[in-house]
Amino acid sequence: MAPTTNASTDLAVAQAAASELARLLPSVVPLVPVPFDAAQAPAPDAVAVRASFVGGVSADLVVVADAAVAQVLASAGAVSLADAMRPALEAAAATLGPGVLDAAVAGSLDGDLAEPGVAAIALAPAPGEAPQAWFGLRTRTHTPVPQQRDGVRPGQGAGGDRAALRLLHDVELTLTAEIGRTRLPVRQVLELVPGTVLELDRAAGSPADVMVNGRLVARGEVVVVDEDYGIRITEIVANEA
Template structure:
């Protein structure tokens, strides 16, 4: 086997591994009653007339992330009385999948016909006790960069193409976890207890990734964050 064939197979293996990890991350956050198993599938297996929720990750590499989960979301969105849309319900799953693909900005979610959305993509069936209840697909746009060598610093020049891309930063005071039934029962005046002590620094996030911490300040009657700490990759685990 020549070197070109070997490198092609290696790139394909990395692509499949990333797609599988993204599918696992998405499956964990699809609001289903039971945990969903991830099984490789074909784009032809996905019902062409179903509605797919798609979000594009702009980064290196860029990719389209696709979820087809209308069946599993039917009861959840119906119980919410229209307050929870399919786009909102699947956004956390798409964000989690995007983090597995790589650094970048996840654009707003949109809907497309499933047949066109998954064509040529790596597809996975999301199954509950052997029955497929949803689909995940990943289509990488353009060639993937080679995996960096461990211990060798990445050259900043490879990121120049991203310098003008807008990135959304969010400040997070804390989190809490609630079952869907309690989320649907929320009313004005409900107090949610977060996992952060009063006075603790807020987290500064980019695309769901922790990059800094700081204190909440007010600048000209507008909230702001005074950065007190830059978080390294080793310290970014929550």
């Protein structure tokens, strides 16, 4: 992976993403994207929330908005800064096209907005006013995999791929089974009590999704094995990539 070099294209992409992020940012005062001014940039030790997006256009996203959302978070003690920023980051990532947004993580900014290849956008109540939040986006290009004339990748044949894959045989992957999803506003999450029934986005009897490190790999039916739940695989999901 390497940063893209078309700065004007990256800035246009970042502006579109910042507009969507600002729309769902949990700030008491609505914010709009404005040009980034290094003189008004956040301090290097400011709290930032980062997430990586993998898709046709892959990118790293970072947002500094702890002050802008502080009042909202103060009234929702059970919600972390990273969780509060997740819907806004998802909206920003959606402008990049189909893909998967990794978990959002809060940490020190460490000067990310000043790094080469980062398209930075400020967020302010109105143009000309002092920024209250900042958004940065760094797109990544995929390095093409060399192909031989017959379509066989280097290293294939003579057990090349198998030998390489064997090095990963002992690496543990997290496998989860998902029977459905739903989305709830923070208000309803805070009102959850024992006995609450949540309606999922899947009909009863539908196959469960089998995920490996968050990636869909198969579907199956829920079974019981020695008083424990299990999954009987009924379908392997092809990797379209």
